[in-house]
Amino acid sequence: MKFAPVSVGALAIALASPAMAQQAPQGQAAPQAEAQSGNGGIQEIVVTAQKRAENVQDVPIAISAFTAAALQERAVTSVSSLSNIAPNVTLDAGTPFSGSSQVLAAYIRGIGANDFAFNIDPGVGIYLDGVYLARSVGANQDLPDVERVEVLKGPQGTLFGRNTIGGAISIVTHDPGDTFRFVGSAMTGSYSLFSAKGTVDMPLADKLSSSLSFAITKRDGYLHRIPYPGANNYAFDPITSLKAAGYGNQGYGTEGGDNTWNLRGKIRYNGATFRATLTGDYSRTDTSQIANKVITTFPAVFAGTYNCAIAGNPTTTVGGVTGPCDSFIGGPPSAAYLYRRGGLNSILDLPAIYGVNTDNNPDNNRLPYDNRFVTNNIDTSYANGNNFNKLKQGGAALTLDFDLSDTASIKSITAYRELHWVVGMDLDGSPLNFLHTSFSMNQKQFSQELQLTGTAVDKKLKYVLGAYYFTESGDLHDYVTFAEGLLQVDGPNNLSTKNYAFYGQVDYALSDLIAFTVGGRYTHEKKEFEGFQSDANGLNYKLANYFGDPNCASLNPISDACRVDNGFPNAGQPLRYYVAGVQHKTFSNFSPKIGVQLHPTQDIMVYASWSKGYKTGGWTTRLSNPLPYAPGFGPEKAETWEAGIKSELLDRHLQINGAVFLTNYNGIQLNFQQGVSPTIQNAGDARIKGFEVELVAAPARGLTVTGSLGYTDAKYTSVDGPAQVAPSALQAGVFAGATLPKTPKWKFNVSPRYQADLGSHGSLVFLGDVTFTSMMKNDTEGTFLLDRQHTTVLNGSVTYRAPGGSWELTAGGTNLTNERYLTTGQAQLAGGQIYGTYSRPAEWYARVGVKF
Numbered sequence: 092m093k094f095a096p097v098s099v100g101a102l103a104i105a106l107a108s109p110a111m112a113q114q115a116p117q118g119q120a121a122p123q124a125e126a127q128s129g130n131g132g133i134q135e136i137v138v139t140a141q142k143r144a145e146n147v148q149d150v151p152i153a154i155s156a157f158t159a160a161a162l163q164e165r166a167v168t169s170v171s172s173l174s175n176i177a178p179n180v181t182l183d184a185g186t187p188f189s190g191s192s193q194v195l196a197a198y199i200r201g202i203g204a205n206d207f208a209f210n211i212d213p214g215v216g217i218y219l220d221g222v223y224l225a226r227s228v229g230a231n232q233d234l235p236d237v238e239r240v241e242v243l244k245g246p247q248g249t250l251f252g253r254n255t256i257g258g259a260i261s262i263v264t265h266d267p268g269d270t271f272r273f274v275g276s277a278m279t280g281s282y283s284l285f286s287a288k289g290t291v292d293m294p295l296a297d298k299l300s301s302s303l304s305f306a307i308t309k310r311d312g313y314l315h316r317i318p319y320p321g322a323n324n325y326a327f328d329p330i331t332s333l334k335a336a337g338y339g340n341q342g343y344g345t346e347g348g349d350n351t352w353n354l355r356g357k358i359r360y361n362g363a364t365f366r367a368t369l370t371g372d373y374s375r376t377d378t379s380q381i382a383n384k385v386i387t388t389f390p391a392v393f394a395g396t397y398n399c400a401i402a403g404n405p406t407t408t409v410g411g412v413t414g415p416c417d418s419f420i421g422g423p424p425s426a427a428y429l430y431r432r433g434g435l436n437s438i439l440d441l442p443a444i445y446g447v448n449t450d451n452n453p454d455n456n457r458l459p460y461d462n463r464f465v466t467n468n469i470d471t472s473y474a475n476g477n478n479f480n481k482l483k484q485g486g487a488a489l490t491l492d493f494d495l496s497d498t499a500s501i502k503s504i505t506a507y508r509e510l511h512w513v514v515g516m517d518l519d520g521s522p523l524n525f526l527h528t529s530f531s532m533n534q535k536q537f538s539q540e541l542q543l544t545g546t547a548v549d550k551k552l553k554y555v556l557g558a559y560y561f562t563e564s565g566d567l568h569d570y571v572t573f574a575e576g577l578l579q580v581d582g583p584n585n586l587s588t589k590n591y592a593f594y595g596q597v598d599y600a601l602s603d604l605i606a607f608t609v610g611g612r613y614t615h616e617k618k619e620f621e622g623f624q625s626d627a628n629g630l631n632y633k634l635a636n637y638f639g640d641p642n643c644a645s646l647n648p649i650s651d652a653c654r655v656d657n658g659f660p661n662a663g664q665p666l667r668y669y670v671a672g673v674q675h676k677t678f679s680n681f682s683p684k685i686g687v688q689l690h691p692t693q694d695i696m697v698y699a700s701w702s703k704g705y706k707t708g709g710w711t712t713r714l715s716n717p718l719p720y721a722p723g724f725g726p727e728k729a730e731t732w733e734a735g736i737k738s739e740l741l742d743r744h745l746q747i748n749g750a751v752f753l754t755n756y757n758g759i760q761l762n763f764q765q766g767v768s769p770t771i772q773n774a775g776d777a778r779i780k781g782f783e784v785e786l787v788a789a790p791a792r793g794l795t796v797t798g799s800l801g802y803t804d805a806k807y808t809s810v811d812g813p814a815q816v817a818p819s820a821l822q823a824g825v826f827a828g829a830t831l832p833k834t835p836k837w838k839f840n841v842s843p844r845y846q847a848d849l850g851s852h853g854s855l856v857f858l859g860d861v862t863f864t865s866m867m868k869n870d871t872e873g874t875f876l877l878d879r880q881h882t883t884v885l886n887g888s889v890t891y892r893a894p895g896g897s898w899e900l901t902a903g904g905t906n907l908t909n910e911r912y913l914t915t916g917q918a919q920l921a922g923g924q925i926y927g928t929y930s931r932p933a934e935w936y937a938r939v940g941v942k943f
Contacts, residue, residue, distance in 0.1 A: 132742060132743030132744050132789060133739070133743050133744065133745075133746050133787050133789050133795075135147075135148075136148075136156050136158070136239075138150060138154060138156050138239070138241050139241070139261070139263070140152055140154055140241055140243055140250075140261070141250060141555065141596070141598075142250055142542055142544055142555045142557075143544050143553070143555070147737075148696065148737045148738075148739060148746070148748075149696065149737075151608065151686055151688050151696065151698035151700060151735070151737075152243055152244075152245070152247075152700075153243075153244040153245060153733065153735060153748075153750040153752075153783060154241055154242065154243055154244070155173075155176070155177040155178070155180075155241075155242040155244075155785065155799070156239060156240070156241045156242070157173070157176070157239060157240050158237075158238065158239040159234075159236075159237050159238060159239070159265075162234060162237065162240065164844070164856070164858050164888065164890070165842065165858070165860050165886065166860075166886050166888065166903060166905050166936070167234065168233060168234060168308075169184065169231050169232065169233050169234060170182060170195060170197075170217065170230065170231050170232050170234070170240075170260060170262070171183060171184040171192075171195060171231050173240065173242065173260075175840060175860070175862040175864075175884060175886075176799070176840055176842070176860070176862070177242045177799070178783040178784075178785065178799040178800060178801025178838055178840070179199065179200050179244060179781060179783050179801035179802075179803050179838065180198070180199050180242060180244070180258075180801075180838075181196075181197075181198040181199075181203070181833045181834065181835070181867070182195065182196070182197050182198075182231075183195070183196040183833070183914045183915055184231050184381070184914070185381040185914065185915050185928055186205050186206055186207050186227070186915055187205070187206075187769070187870070187915055187916060187917035188516060188518060188528045188917060189206075189207045189228075189381070189514070190380040190381055190480055190514040190515070190516035190528070190530075191207075191228070191376075191380070191381060191480045191482065191512070191514050192231060192347075192349075192381050192480075193228065193229050193230075193231050193351075193376060193480075193482050194207045194227055194228050194229075194230070194231060195213075195217070195227050195230040195231040196227070196833065196915065197213060197214070197215035197217070197227070197230070197257070197260070198214070198215065198257065198833040198834060199215050199242075199244050199245075199257040199258035200244055200245065200257060200258065200752065200754065200779055200781065200803055200805075200834075201257075201754075201756070201777070201779045201803055201805030201831045201833075201834040202214045202215070202256055202257030202258075202704075202727075202729060202754070202756060202779070203215050203257050203833060204227065204760070205762065205832065205833060205870075205871075205915070206227070206762055206769070206771075207226075207227050207228050208567060208712060208713070209226070209532065209534070209565060209566070209567040209584060209586045209712070210584070210586060210620065210709045210710050210711070210712045210771070211227075211709065211760070211762075211771060212225070212253075212254045212706055212707060212709070213226075213227050213230065213254055214254065214256050214257045214706055214727070215255065215257045215258050215259065215260060216247065216251055216252070216253070216254055216255035216258075216259040216260070217230045217232070217259075217260050217262070218251065218259060218260065218261045218262065219232065219262050219264070219372075220262070220263060220264055220370060220488060220490070221261075221488075221490070221504050221540070222486070222488050222504065222506040222508065222538060223251075223252070223253070223538060223561065224508070225534070225536050225561075225563050225588075226510065226532075226534055228482070228510060228512055228532060228534075229374075229482060229484045229510050229512070232262060233306060233308070233351065233353055233374070234262065235288045235290075235304055235305070235306030235353050235355075236264050236265045236288075236290045236302075236304035236306075236355055237262060237263070237264055237265070238263045238264055238265045238266070239263050240260065240261070240262050240263070241259075241260070241261040241263070242258065242259075242260050243255075243258050243259045243260070243261065244258045244750075244752075244783070245257075245258055245702065245704075245731050245733055245752060245754075246258075246682070246702050246703060246704025246705075246729050246731050247259040247704070248612050248614075248682030248684075248702070248703060248704045248705055249594055249596055249610040249611060249612045249682060249683070249684045249702065250555065250557075250594060250596060250610070250612075252559055252592055252594065252612060252614065253561065253590055253592070253614060253616070253705075253706075253707070254706045254707070255704060256704035256705060256706045256727055256728075256729045257704070257729075264304075264355065264357075264370075265290055265302060265304065265357075266302070266357065266359055266368065267292050267293070267300035267301050267302035267357050267358070267359045268292040268300060268302075269294055269298075269300050269361070270292065270294065271291075271292060271293060271294065272291070272292040272942075272943070273289065273290070273291045273292075273941070273942070273943055274289065274290050274940070274941070274942045275287070275288060275289030275290070275940065275941055275942075276288055276289070276938055276939060276940040276941070277938070277939055278936055278937065278938040278939075279936065279937055280310075280934055280935055280936030280937065281310075281933075281934035281935055281936070282310050282311040282312070282313055282348070282934070283309070283310060283311045284308075284309070284310045284934075284936060285307075285308075285309045285310075286306070286307065286308045286309070286310075286938075287305075287306070287307050288304070288305060288306035288307070289304065289305055289306075290302060290303070290304040291303050291304075295358070298360055298361050298362055299358070299359070299360050299361075300358075300359055300361070301356070301357060301358045301359070302356070302357045302359075303354075303355070303356050303357075304353075304354070304355045304356075305352070305353065305354050305355075306351075306352065306353040307351075307352045307353075308349050308350070308351050308352075309349060309350050310348055310349040310350075311345055311348050312344070312345030312346045312347040312348035312379050312382060313345070313346075313347045313382060313470055313931060313932055314345060314346040314347050314382035314383070314384065314470045314471065314472060314929075315343075315345055315470060315471050315472075316342070316343040316344055316345065316346065316471075316472050316473070316474055316475060316478070317343060317466070317471050317472070317473060318343060318473070318475075319458075319464070319473040319521065319522050322458075322522050324453065324456065325456050325457060325458045325522075326447075326454060326455050326456055326457060327522055327523070327524075328524055328575060328576070330476050330477065330524060330527065332576075333524055333527070333572045333576055333579060334570050334572075334579060334581055334627055335477060335515055335527065335529040335570045335572075336513050336514070336515060336529035336530055336531040336568060336570050337477075337479070337513050337515055337529065337531075338477060338515065339477060339478070339479035339515060340379060340477070340478040340479045340515075341475060341476055341477060341478065342475055342478075343475060344379065344478060345379060346379050346380050346381065346382040346383060346472070346474075346478060347379065347380075347381055347382030347928075347931070348378050348379045349378055350376065350377050350378040351374060351375065351376040351378070352374065352375055353372070353373070353374040354372065354373050354374070355370070355371070355372040355373075356370070356371050356372075357369065357370050357371075364493065364494040365491075365492070365493050365494070366490075366491075366492040366493075367489070367490065367491050367492070368488075368489070368490045369487070369488075369489050370487065370488045370489075370490075371485070371486070371487045372485050372486060372487075373483075373484075373485035374482075374483070374484055374485060375482070375483050376480060376481065376482040376483075377479075377480075377481050378479075378480050379478050379479065379480065380477075380478050380479065380480055380514065380515070380516045380517075381480075381516075381915075381928050382470075382928050382929060383472065383474070383516065383517070383518055383520070383926055383927070383928055384469055384470075384472060384520065384926060384927060384928070384929060385464055385465055385472065385518075385519065385520030385521075385924050385925075385926045386465070386876050386877075386916070386924075386925045386926060386927055387462060387465060387876060387924070387925050388460060388461050388462050388464065388465065388923050388924045388925075389920055389923050389924065389925075390407070390461065390923075391920070391921075391923075392420065392920065392921040392922070392923065393420070393525075393573050393574035393577055393578070393921060393922055393923050394460045394461070394525075394574065394922075394923030394924075395407055395416055395417070395923075396416060396417040396420045396424055396428075396574065396577065397424075397428070397459075397460060397525075397574045397575060397577065397923075398416075398459045398460060398461065399416030399417070399424060400416065400417070400424030400425070400428045400444060400445050400446075401428075401444060401445075401446070401447050401448050401457040401459065402446070402448055402449065402459070403445065403446030403448070403449040404416055404424075405423065405424075420577075420634075423637065424445050425443070425445045425637070426633055426634055426636070426637030426638075428443065428444040428445050428575075428577065444457065444575070458521070458522070458523060460519070460521060460523055460525050460574075460923055464519070464520045464521040465520070466520075469911060469929050470929070470932070472520045473520055473521050473522060474517035474518075474519065474520050474521065474522075475517065475522050476515075476516075476517030476519075476524065476527050477515025477516060477517055477527060477529055478515065478516070478517060479513075479514065479515050480514045481512070481513050481514070482510065482511070482512045482514075483510065483511045483512075484508070484509070484510035484511070484512075485508070485509070485510075486506060486507055486508030486509065487506070487507055488504060488505065488506035488507075489503075489504075489505045489506075490502065490503070490504050490505075491503040495545075496545075498545050498546045498547065498550075499543065499544070499545030499546075500543075500544055500545065501541065501542065501543050501544075502540075502541070502542040502543075502544070503539070503540070503541055503542075504538070504539070504540045504542075505538075505539050506536075506537070506538050506539075507535070507536070507537050508535070508536050509533075509534060509535035509536070510532070510533075510534050511532070511533050512530070512531065512532040512533075513529070513530070513531045513532075514529060514530050515527070515528075515529040516528050516529065518919070518924070518926050519922075519923075519924060519926075520924070520926065523575060524572050524575050524576065525572075525573070525574055525575065525922070525923065525924075526571075526572070526573060526919060526922045526923070526924060526926075527570075527571070527572040528569075528570070528571050528572075529570045530567060530568065530569055530570070531566075531567070531568045532565065532566070532567045532568075533565050533566055534563065534564075534565035535563070535564060535565060536561065536562065536563040537561070537562050537563075538559070538560065538561045538562075539559070539560045539561075540557060540558070540559045540560075541557060541558045541559075542555060542556070542557045543555070543556040543557070544556075548599075551599060551600045551601075552597065552598070552599045552600075553597070553598040553599075554595070554596070554597045554598075555594075555595065555596045555610075556594070556595045557593070557594045557595070558591075558592070558593050558594075559590075559591065559592040559593075559594070560590070560591045561588070561589070561590040561591070562587075562588065562589045562590070563587065563588045564585075564586070564587035564588075565585075565586065565587075566583060566584060566585045566586070567583075567584050567586075567712070568582065568583040568584070569581075569582035569583075569584075569624065569712075569713065570582070573922055574922070574923070576628055577628065577630060578626055578628060578630055578715065579626055579627040579628040580624065580625075580626060580627075580713075580715065581624070581625050581626070581627045581666075582622075582623070582624035582625070582712065582713065583623045583624070584620065584621070584622050584623065584624065584712045585619075585620070585621045586618070586619065586620050586621075586709075587618070587619045588616060588617070588618050588619075589616070589617045590614065590615070590616040590617075591614075591615055592612055592613060592614040592615070593612070593613050594610070594611065594612035594613070595610060595611065595612075596608065596609070596610030596611075596684070597609050597610065603690060604689060604690055604691070605687065605688070605689055605690075606687070606688045606690070607685075607686065607687055607688075608684065608685065608686035608687070608688070608700070609684070609685055609686075610683065610684040610685075611681060611682065611683040611684065612681070612682045613679075613680070613681050614678075614679065614680045614681075614682070614705065615677075615678070615679045616677070616678045616679075616707050617675070617676070617677050617678075618675070618676045618677075618678075618707065618709060619673050619674065619675055620673070620674045620676075620709070620710045620712070620721065621669075621672070621673045621674065622668075622669035622674075622710070622712055622714070622721060623667055623669060624667070624668050624669055624712065624713070624714050625664075625666035625667045625668055626666060626668075626715075627666065629646070629649070629665075629666055631657045631659075631716070631717075632646050632649055632653060632657060632665070633646070635653065635656060635657055640653065640656055642655075642656050643656065643657075649665040651665075653665070657717070658716075658717045658718075658719070659717045660717055660718070660719050667717075668714040668715075668716065668717045668718065669714065669717075669718070669721060670718070670719060670720060670721055674710060674721045674723075676708060676709065676710075676723065678707045678708065678726055680705040680726070682702070682703045682704060682705050683702070683703055684700060684701070684702040684703075685700065685701050685702075686698060686699065686700035686701070686702075687699055687700075694738060694739040694740065695736065695737070695738045695739075696736070696737045696738075697734075697735070697736050698734065698735055698736075698737075699732075699733065699734040699735075700731075700732070700733050700734075701730075701731070701732050701733075702730075702731050702733075703728065703729065703730050703731075704728070704729040704730075704731070705726060705727070705728055705729075706726055706727040706728075706760070707726050708723060708724050708725040708726045708727075708760070708773075709723065709724060709771070710722065710723045710724070711723065711724065711770045711771050711772075713768045713769060713770055714768060715768045722770070724760055724771050724772055724773050725758050725773050726758060727756070727757070727758045727759060727760050727773075728756075728757045728758055729754050729755070729756050729757070730754065730755045730757075731752055731753070731754040731755075732752065732753045732754075733750055733751070733752045733753075734750065734751050734752075735748070735749055735750035735751070736748065736749050736750075743789075744788065744789045744790065745786075745787075745788050745789070746786065746787040746788075747784070747785070747786050748784070748785045748786075749782065749783065749784040749785070750782065750783055751780075751781070751782040752779075752780065752781060752782070753778070753779070753780045754778070754779040754780070755776070755777075755778055756776065756777040756778070756779055756805075757776045758773045758776070759773065759774045759775060759776065759777060759807075759831075760772070760773060760774070761774040761825070761832075761871045762870075762871055763825075763871055763872070769917070772811075773811060774807070774810060774811065774825060774871070775807055775808075775809045775810040775811045775825075775827075776807065776808050776809045777805060777806060777807045777808055777831055778805075778806060778808050779803065779804070779805040779806075779831070779834075780803075780804050781801065781802045781803035781804055781805075782801075782802050783799065783800065783801040783802070784799065784800045784801075785798075785799050786798050786799070793845055793846045793847060793848065794843070794844070794845050794846075795843075795844045795845075796841065796842070796843045796844070797841075797842045797844075798839070798840055798841040798842065799838070799839070799840045800837075800838075800839050800840075801837070801838040801839075802836060802837055803834055803835070803836060804836065805830060805831040805834045806827075806828055806829065806830055806831070807825065807826065807827050807828065807829050807830075807831070808827060809827055810825055810826055810827055810829075821874060821875060821876070821918065821920070821925075822872040822873050822874045822875065822918065823868070823872070823873030823874075823875065824872060824873060825871060825872060825873070829873065830867075830868060830873075831868075832867070832868040832869065832870060832871050832873070833867060833868070833869070834867055834868075835864045835865045835866065835867040835879075836865045836866075836867075837863070837864070837865040838862070838863070838864050838865070839862070839863045840860070840861065840862040840863075841860075841861050842858065842859060842860040842861070843858075843859050844856065844857070844858045844859075845857045851894060852894065853891060853892050853893045853894045854891075854892045855889065855890070855891055855892075856888075856889070856890040856892065857888075857889055858887060858888050858889075858890075858903075859885070859886070859887045860885070860886040860887065861883065861884070861885050861886075862882075862883070862884045863881070863882070863883045864879075864881065864882050864884075865881045866878060866879060866880050866881050867879050869913055869914070869915060869916055869927070870916065870917065870918060872918065874916075874918040874925060876918075876925050876927075877913055877916040877917075877918065877925065877927055878913075879912050879913050879914070880912060882910050882912050883908070883910060884906055884908075884910050885906070885907045885908050885910075886903070886904065886905045886906070886907065887903060887904060887907060888901055888902065888903025888904070889901070889902055889903065896942060897941065897942055897943060898939065898940060898941045898942070899939070899940045900937075900938070900939050900940075901936075901937065901938040901939075901940070902935075902936075902937050903935070903936055903937075903938075904933065904934060904935045904936070905931070905933070905934050905936070906930065906931060906932065906933045906934065907933055908933070909932050909933040910930070911929050911930055911932065912929065912930050913927040913928065913929055913930075914927075914928050914929070914930050915927060915928045916928060
């Protein structure tokens with residue numbers, strides 16, 4: 092039929108967006124950014140959200156799906172870049188003090204995790220070709236050879252399993268084709284950007300083919316480190332005098348850069364009844380830390396103790412109240428800073444710091460820590476400490492798929508992955524060693540999954556049955572220096588997990604009108620943890636010595652009686668905060684799902700579902716004082732009701748999908764800043780409700796409009812006692828009625844695309860992309876200075892495509908209006924500062940692509 096143009100007003104009412112993408116034949120590239128079929132209608136998208144290939148319009152789940160062509164046109168190069176174009180989804184590159192843009196903070200409909208620690212599991216599962224990525228470190232995957240990305244919203248515990256309580260993001264990479272083919276591109280742009288990527292398909296024999304993909308990205312940082320004026324007039328301790336995971340790139344370079352390369356290879360056998368794919372991938376990053384900006388500083392606790400100590404003041408006045416300058420520490424500055432560096436073995440070798448600025452000796456003058464280090468430019472910092480991020484990760488997977496009959500097949504996915512990460516970050520924004528963090532992580536995982544899929548009863552019944560085994564082990568070593576070494580956290584931790592699960596789902600079509608879904612997953616998990624965190628400076632003992640504890644009169648060595656007096660739990664290990672021995676936890680869960688689908692017409696599906704999700708508990712690994720036990724936290728649970736509609740109208744020229752949802756979210760695991768330590772607690776319960784609408788419209792040949800509208804109302808209904816944080820002058824607090832972090836109430840996206848046919852001269856593609864996001868909290872406590880204010884981000888590009896599509900040239904820009912906002916940050920009030928990471932500024936790029 093002939094389609095009349097849709098008015099702009101009508102589109103504005105309904106705008107929303109699964110992807111304007113389409114599925115290409117196996118082994119072939121999707122036509123570059125072709126969003127329309129031969130009659131000018133919308134192309135079909137095929138997904139595997141239910142472990143079988145289906146039209147996304149037939150899947151009773153809220154899904155946003157994007158293929159390579161759509162992602163490239165919309166300047167999406169990593170998982171976090173999907174955030175702007177998927178409703179009710181927040182994906183940020185980096186978490187507080189992680190130092191790496193490869194760390195992913197993922198939230199869907201208010202549920203997620205904003206940390207990278209080994210003890211904290213993500214709330215949104217990331218899957219790479221069906222393989223679960225267990226760590227948020229490395230989860231912000233580059234997308235150099237992607238076939239498509241599927242964003243599934245709501246608990247996906249039945250089919251995807253562990254820690255998909257908020258949803259799942261499934262990355263499907265390109266499979267080898269049966270003919271020789273090369274697709275590649277090179278790009279340049281702002282901040283000396285250079286990027287190159289390519290994929291080559293190489294047939295090896297009959298039914299046997301291979302592919303090799305590579306990607307390289309280099310870019311300078313956008314935050315510049317600058318010298319503090321007059322710094323040469325003051326004395327500083329070298330960073331190497333304090334423990335760290337490593338030392339690198341100190342001085343005045345940039346932060347927020349890129350230097351990553353990726354390699355992926357596949358070999359595929361594609362027989363009539365048997366298919367096998369062997370995949371290997373490896374990536375390496377060696378770059379600067381994520382950009383970090385000190386927003387403000389505070390005179391209390393460590394900063395206050397340090398400032399009055401170097402000035403020789405026994406008291407200080409804060410807010411009109413005068414008291415001991417170290418009242419938050421527990422001992423006078425002469426004790427706190429008498430021997431602040433090097434650990435207790437050097438107690439007789441290091442000079443005192445107290446009163447250094449009162450002796451008229453300029454050689455030992457010390458800079459105070461205060462707002463003098465807050466620059467007037469969000470893209471500058473006086474930091475000069477560690478500035479590196481090095482990540483190596485990769486793995487191998489073997490997928491075997493065998494047709495048992497015309498109606499049943501069995502699949503095996505065997506995978507092994509590991510990562511090695513070391514990062515060093517200067518968070519204090521000054522030439523002082525006031526808040527420096529560094530970490531090393533080593534992780535390995537193995538998984539085995541078996542899936543039996545098929546149909547019965549004349550294809551009215553579809554089923555998926557599966558078994559899953561997963562094991563993970565590794566270590567994370569924290570190093571944190573506070574206040575020129577007053578506190579020196581040295582925290583090695585070892586963790587391991589073993590998990591097995593059985594799952595199944597049955598879909599039965601009672602008639603052409605109505606169908607039902609029933610499914611469930613049983614999970615059993617065992618975790619082990621051993622913590623060794625300590626203070627290399629031994630501050631507790633030095634204070635005890637100063638206050639006259641007779642058992643601590645001599646600290647070289649520390650007596651067992653002195654250890655007992657100060658509450659340290661381990662004989663022979665006087666600096667270790669944690670109790671000795673391996674800790675054990677066991678978790679079991681059953682996550683069910685029930686659904687119903689109605690098909691009033693062939694092009695419309697209405698569905699409703701009820702499902703549960705689950706995320707395991709663990710231990711708090713960050714202690715700043717000894718405890719006689721290993722503090723832990725319990726699991727999270729979510730129960731979700733969802734109803735939705737999927738429709739294709741006007742001869743496939745208009746596609747509208749919508750969903751409403753209500754989630755009861757219990758035992759929420761959140762990071763609370765307690766003193767100097769960000770600790771995990773089960774914060775309480777919340778109710779999350781909202782809706783989302785997604786649309787693709789093709790009102791005229793060559794013109795496509797996609798868009799999305801999402802609304803989420805996520806509030807605590809109760810907050811448990813020790814987790815409760817009262818409102819303050821700096822923070823909104825956590826209380827019943829407060830909103831959840833990383834969850835904007837509104838998100839709206841619209842992306843018009845027009846392709847002008849130039850006949851024998853090729854074609855031009857014009858694309859715009861606008862996303863509005865309302866205000867959200869960036870941290871648990873709702874620190875006002877860290878709030879992400881409402882934003883409107885504009886991207887755009889123009890592409891010339893040669894006749895036949897053998898090459899193309901694109902010029903475009905991201906964040907064209909230079910909208911700057913905080914993406915992550917921390918209120919380290921005890922440490923003396925609030926700091927955060929601002930979004931990337933306006934950037935241009937030019938890309939040339941080839942295909943043959």
